Amino acid sequence: MTYEKNREHFSNRYPTLMDLAERAKKRVPQVAWAYLEGGTGDEELLQRNRNAFQQISFVPRFCLGPLKVDMETKLFGKTYTAPIGMAPVGLTGLMWPKAEHYLAATANRLQIPFCLSTVATETPETIGKDVGDMGWFQLYPPKDTPLLQSLLQRARDTGFHTLVVTADVPMASRRERSKRAGLSMPPKITPKMLWQGLTHPSWTYRTLLHGLPRLRTVEHYTNNNDMKFVSGFVGNRLGGTLDWDYCRKLKDIWKGPMVLKGILHPKDAEKAVEIGLDGIYVSNHGGRQFNGALTALEALPHIVKQVQGKVPILFDSGIRTGLDAMRALYLGADFVLVGRPFIWGVAALGKYGGDHTAQILIDDLQNNMVQLGVETIAELRKSQITLS
Numbered sequence: 001m002t003y004e005k006n007r008e009h010f011s012n013r014y015p016t017l018m019d020l021a022e023r024a025k026k027r028v029p030q031v032a033w034a035y036l037e038g039g040t041g042d043e044e045l046l047q048r049n050r051n052a053f054q055q056i057s058f059v060p061r062f063c064l065g066p067l068k069v070d071m072e073t074k075l076f077g078k079t080y081t082a083p084i085g086m087a088p089v090g091l092t093g094l095m096w097p098k099a100e101h102y103l104a105a106t107a108n109r110l111q112i113p114f115c116l117s118t119v120a121t122e123t124p125e126t127i128g129k130d131v132g133d134m135g136w137f138q139l140y141p142p143k144d145t146p147l148l149q150s151l152l153q154r155a156r157d158t159g160f161h162t163l164v165v166t167a168d169v170p171m172a173s174r175r176e177r178s179k180r181a182g183l184s185m186p187p188k189i190t191p192k193m194l195w196q197g198l199t200h201p202s203w204t205y206r207t208l209l210h211g212l213p214r215l216r217t218v219e220h221y222t223n224n225n226d227m228k229f230v231s232g233f234v235g236n237r238l239g240g241t242l243d244w245d246y247c248r249k250l251k252d253i254w255k256g257p258m259v260l261k262g263i264l265h266p267k268d269a270e271k272a273v274e275i276g277l278d279g280i281y282v283s284n285h286g287g288r289q290f291n292g293a294l295t296a297l298e299a300l301p302h303i304v305k306q307v308q309g310k311v312p313i314l315f316d317s318g319i320r321t322g323l324d325a326m327r328a329l330y331l332g333a334d335f336v337l338v339g340r341p342f343i344w345g346v347a348a349l350g351k352y353g354g355d356h357t358a359q360i361l362i363d364d365l366q367n368n369m370v371q372l373g374v375e376t377i378a379e380l381r382k383s384q385i386t387l388s
Contacts, residue, residue: 091121165247297317
């Protein structure tokens with residue numbers, strides 16, 4: 001059975017990403033949902049991310065005859081069917097077992113990028129087989145060089161060709177919602193957890209078949225698959241050391257396209273270009289890291305102005321529709337990535353949930369470009385807008 005045979009059914013029953021979110025929420029335990037959806041502090045940035053998109057309205061043009069939107073996008077020497085990809089998500093298998101496998105296969109089928117996190121629950125070796133030529137690897141920078149070199153070599157050897165270096169996690173954020181929900185490493189078997197397992201039988205059954213979520217990429221270096229030990233290793237050995245000299249070293253070691261993720265300040269973007277990085281990834285970590293940050297959409301035009309087209313600009317944080325994607329592309333993003341909604345899709349529909357998520361976004365982007373009266377991103381950027 002393929003997605004195409006069920007596409008009409010899925011499109012009628014789950015026409016928007018929020019429909020997928022509603023079904024996913026019912027199918028995953030509260031602790032997993034809290035981890036996926038949570039921010040930090042009072043989580044006000046999550047809503048500001050969404051509100052920022054709603055401030056931009058377009059002035060459409062009509063009487064233009066038939067329009068055919070061209071979605072094909074070239075980026076870092078690769079051709080993608082649309083300017084939309086899958087952002088990295090940590091601990092993915094907690095939300096749905098085998099999620100990385102399903103999403104990597106979707107990326108390969110649809111020819112859009114999938115970015116595997118260092119702290120995902122599968123390894124480059126297993127996911128590389130599924131993702132084909134569509135694999136990117138997201139790095140939390142290790143403190144010691146041998147570990148860094150090993151991670152990069154493993155990613156390169158398994159076909160991941162674009163490196164996404166996360167800059168916006170100088171230390172772990174508090175993630176209070178996850179703590180209230182009872183998330184701990186390793187997960188503790190409490191009456192509350194047992195009840196969540198019993199009341200979410202599909203998730204529980206698939207988790208028992210696949211095994212409890214583990215940070216499999218990282219546990220390779222610990223000689224210990226105990227989740228508490230591995231989590232401590234992550235906290236002690238990954239992140240917190242990134243500076244511009246480290247970025248230069250990374251670029252020399254990787255010898256391929258390298259993007260710096262989490263950039264919000266134009267001067268940081270300028271410095272990244274100056275030292276030879278290949279792309280700027282504008283993001284506020286989906287509102288999960290620093291609740292006091294500005295929205296990524298607010299930062300985007302200032303970074304576009306600073307970079308002046310010298311390197312491509314990628315974007316994530318808050319995209320929930322194709323219209324949101326169109327707004328980010330209008331403001332100067334060359335490519336957008338989407339995180340939580342792809343997890344919703346898999347948790348809601350399983351193996352082909354990622355296909356449906358991608359089709360919703362791509363179809364909605366195409367539809368809105370036709371409604372506006374443009375066929376290309378270049379035409380889109382010449383459109384007239386109003387700001388609320």
